Amino acid sequence: MIKFSKILLVCLTFTFASLSFAESAGGNDPNANVNQVDERIDINHADIKTLSLLKGIGMKKAAAIVKYRNENGKFISVEDLLNVTGIGEQILALNKSKLTI
Incomplete structure (x- = not known):
């Protein structure tokens, strides 16, 4: 019974390690696409x-x-985003190079 428990523990460890690796590689990261986007986002x-x-x-x-x-x-210009509640200069500056109209 102890041997079976050890085998089960090892299997579970490898399973969770694999899942953790997949997530860290960008498998479920919603922001992964933003860093890899070559095209601009049309607001x-x-x-x-x-x-x-x-x-x-x-x-x-x-x-x-x-x-x-x-x-x-x-929007007439990307800067018009500043008229949207919650969008300020800092957010615009962070994203300006990724945006287009």
Whole structure:
């Protein structure tokens, strides 16, 4: 019985170690795509999920961007994001190089 317990423990250890490695390799990291994106994100067409991948912008701020866009029309410049509640100079500076209209 002790031998079986040791084998089971070893199997579980390898299973969890494999899962941990997959996560650290970017398997489930929602921000992994932002760092690897070669294309810019069009703030006039991006959905909430895509916008939420940007630095400092979670689901709530992404929803606020889409709501602002729906209520006020398309953004004329990337700097117009500053009109969205919760988006300030720092967030804009972090993401400006990744954004387009």
